[in-house]
Amino acid sequence: IDQLYNWSMKNLMSFNPSKCKALTITRSRSPVDFNYTMNGVALEKVVDFKDLGVSVDPSLSFKDHIYSITSKANQVSGMIKRSI
Known part of the structure; x- marks a missing residue:
């Protein structure tokens, strides 16, 4: 992450x-807990994240995304x- 940060500054x-946020994507039932930092600043850990309108969770399951879309469609x- 620091190399990416240095490249971006250059x-x-x-x-x-x-x-910036940190999302760990894994199939493991007990993932390794790691604290990510960028330029000495700790990145916030999130359980799920919405990027470009798509909800992503740690198992790359789109259940929450599909649920929110169908819910909006039912409302309309x-x-x-x-x-x-």
Whole structure:
């Protein structure tokens, strides 16, 4: 991560470590807990994360993403039904 940070600074594309997050993706039932840092700043650990509209969780399961999309579709469907 520090090499990525150094590359970004050299190419004038700086990262903001306070906006970066760490998500561990694994199939292991007991993953290794590691504290990631960028330029000496600890990255916040998250359980799931939404990036470009897609929800990602540690097992790369899209259940939460599909649930949120179907929930929104049902809301719109209900609104259309009520207005007709």
